[in-house]
Amino acid sequence: MNGADALLTMLRDYGVEVIFGVPGDTNVALYHALKRMDGAPLHVACRDERSAVFMADCYARLSGKPGVAEVPSGAGAMYGLPGVAEANKSSVPVILLVNDIPQMGVGRGTLTELPIEAMFRPISKHTETLHRVEKLPETIRRAFRMATGGRPGAVVLALPENLLYEELDVAPQQLRAEPQCRVAPAFRILPEDEAMGCAIDALLASKRPLIVAGGGANRSAAGESLVRLAEHLGIPIATTITGQGVISDDHRLAIGIIGDNGFHPHAVWALGRADLVMYVGCRMGSVATMNWKWPPADNGGKIIQIDVDPDIIANTADVDFPLMGDARATIESFLARTRSESLPTGDWIESINSRRAEFWTTMQSELRSREIPIRPERVIDALNLHLPAKCHVISDAGTPTPYATRFLKLNHRGSKLVIPRFFGGLGYAIPAVVGAYFAAPEYRPVALFGDGSLGMSAGELETLARLEIPAVLIHFNNGCFGWIKALQRVMHKGDGNDGTFGVDFGRHDMSKLAAVYGIRNFRVDTTEELEHALEQAFASQEPCFIDVAVESIADRLPPVYSWLTKFGVDPGVIGVQAMF
Template sequence: MRGADVLVEMLIGYGVEVIFGVPGDTNVPLYEALQVNEDKIRHVMARDERSAGYMADAYGRFTSKPGVFECPSGAGAMYSLPPVAESNSSSVPVILLTIDIPLPGEGRGVLTELDCARLFDPITKMSVQVKSPEKLPEIIRRAFRIACSGKPGAVHLQIPEDMLLAEIDPTRISTHVETECMQFPAYPTLPTQDKLETLLSLLTSSAKPLIVSGGGVNRSCTGPQVTELAERLNIPVCTTMTGQGTMPDDHRLAVGVIGDNGFHPHANWALEHADFVLFVGSRMGSVVTIGWTFPTITLNKRVAQIDIDPEIMANNYENVLSVPGDARLVLEQLIAMTPADRDSGKTTAWVDELNELRANFWTNAQVLLNSDAAPLRPERAVRCFNEALEAYGKPALIYSDAGTPTPHMTRFLKLSDRRTRIAIPRAFGGLGSALPATVGAWFADKNKRPIGMFGDGSFGMSVGELETLVRLQIPAVLLLFNNGTFGWIKGLHRLRGHNQCFGVDFMPPKGQAIAEAFGLMAWTARDAGELDTALAGAFAYKDGPCMIDIHVESIADRVPPVYSWLSKRGKDPLSVEAEEVRYF
């Protein structure tokens, strides 16, 4: 067997159905082995290594399996850095295979020579170079074990081309796989029984308890368990931005999103006034706590954390209890320990108070959601999307770029179908991910419509992947929010008092024309009526990808729902009154 055959056989053994990548000089042996096995494993060619990484990231976010992508040596490896860093910091299991120059060429000035193992070491759970073809099976097993166990993350393997060309004696290796590591979480753990009993006592003895569901809940598909525990104990639930969609937004215990970006004022109010808060799968980082300044009433001594990673426990606050373990297993144990007919009247007044605040917020928000102002307001665009998604009536996988769509989508998006999921890459906030991510989302689950949301700044960074979507005939719905500026950065300029902003504006793309040039079905929407028509057409379209070029007001024109920005403008971020806040 050649090394390339061993590698592909191992990937197939681990249940890898698709591998994303870009061809290059060094990975030809890998492609030869993939071609022989194309009935068992599919290769998806991306137009850029960064895009291939975001495809793998989306696949890992929307499945219980690691996303796998590959790249050639040199620039291919460097282009792969952003998605690998994002996946690792977002706890998404991803494995990158860098097919590198042959080992004998090291240190001799070979074109594209680069110490990739060192390059990726700071941004992965493991980055290692394969130096012996017989070591390939062992290292591949280690890669899946590390990517999927503990806190999931990214693994990088630097595989010299000669390792793939080498002949390997099958009697000297074992290509067995560890079935526990085919999916994540591998080897999930539970805390001791006394920890569970203490946590349940804290939850049941509180008059104003609150559960905060983080990105780890969505990553482990533990929303149903959060919902069941909340229902049994009658405890309201807030989410972080990455935990959005934990439970249906119309649930009586679903309060809203906490934190800085796209927050719900009543949700932040709940965090400040709760007497006990249980964070599940959240690092309690800077966005959630608004730079560790919120709540103004400190969280010390009234917080418990459930997390698979003990390293983050009590990292930012003095926890009353830290519960290391897999979120799903811990919650299932708590549910089993709680009688289904338990009297939950103790928290009724608290839940009613929060629901009244929530109702007031949505009542006041109608003036923004119904606005016919020109240019099209982001709030009205979200309302149009909510109604179109509801009318579509089928589940979707939504991937939003970290930029323009985030604050308004996070605040006003309503998801009533538990099967629909949304992901926003928030670790580094890099742009250009959502368009290629729809490819990964489609291969993750072909029973759900992939939807990508991005601003025109992001669009310019990954526009070439429109060809990939058309080539593969992926029925993605792409929403381009078009206003000719890096809106978030321009808003920051204006927040600092600079009305004449520098280096943030560009020519608005002719989105519909560009999409049609690549062969997509496309529409342009400049007002709510046109957007309603376009969305109805997009969700009805079944012959491949489509895109709507939405001409929308920039978040640099009005202050978006960002807690710290509203504070700087002298406004009360916790007010449920709908108010248009200008920079000047």
């Protein structure tokens, strides 16, 4: 076999089901091998290299398996940068194969030559160039080991074109896959026994404990274990945006979102009054802590932080009980060691849930509003009524985020809300639903995105149509970069003019764009049309595009903690309306 055959053989044996990629001058050998090899992974041809890596990222987030993307050299590699950076910082196992120029062309002015390792090293967990075809087996094994081991992350391999054509004389055993590296995390480590014992003693001595689950809890698949521990000891669970989904939203111990963007007042109230907070897979970064102000330093509460990455622990706050270990394995150890224990937290849970009930009751008037243009939260409420139990909702950063995080209700434990939060790049949701579908075809994929995102990823509508992905695509159409327009108004509050610049563009009926690709489409201007469109979309098994004319996020303050406080609005007061 040649290098391309050996590569695909190993990917197949690592359980790679699908490869997302874009054809180019330097990946002809790979494509030829994909076409002729029996049992090769399915190849999804994308319209943009950014999209290919975004698809791999979402596939990995929802399946736990490494997502694999491939791109050609030159601009193809450069377009892969955003997805690699997001996956790596979000601890998502992604492997990007860069089909590079032939080795003989290096340093000779060859078209599309780039220093791949130098370019990707600052934003990836591991970057490596294959220099000899005989080294391919160990290079692939190292890539999967690095992507899935420790804190999962993104790995980039540069594969010179000539090596994929070269013959490789190897025994089958030399192409072996390491079975533990087929999923992430590959190796689950535990904190030191003494440190864990001290943390457990502190937890059992608390009267108002609170768990805050971050994205690391999802990456570790710790949700089921967390819920069992919470139910056993009676501990309420709040989550960050990326931690959503570890517990179903209708659970009595699920108290909502903490953090700056789309927060729940009752969850923030609990965070400020807990006498012990256990952060599980949470960086305690700027969003989760509302710019490092929550929980208040003077409330006397203790902090336990569980994270697999020692660089994260106690990086932004004093931590009383730092525990370096895998989230799921550590929580399961907590559960085993507290099996005969209990905590008298009934009054604590009741006080939080009474505020939780007040929040949802008070918000009903906004959620059921029939104002025109339609409020973004009204879109989310209508979506809640039509979502199937098994669904994966993918949201872009921007307009949909604060409303999806605050108001979306996912009552099936396996359903997830995915948002690329670390770098907040637009153009994620539309391609990501392709990755979501291949990760879990039994879950209905739903995309939420604004005008800016659509403009950056509209080409992938063709991919959705070609592959017949049954995604429901909901476009929040407000004719602007809504989040940035709102931010400009926040930053220039009271300067006597509109305060915005460079953020507006034409309002168009974007359902016509979907029609170009043969996608079933709906234009929505009223709440009655919204209900009809959602009903029809979820009743079908084809891709559907719903273009909703919504109120701009820049006209009325969204539920963003720091923005509300800047305008003198108490974020803890439920139902307060604040206009710019």
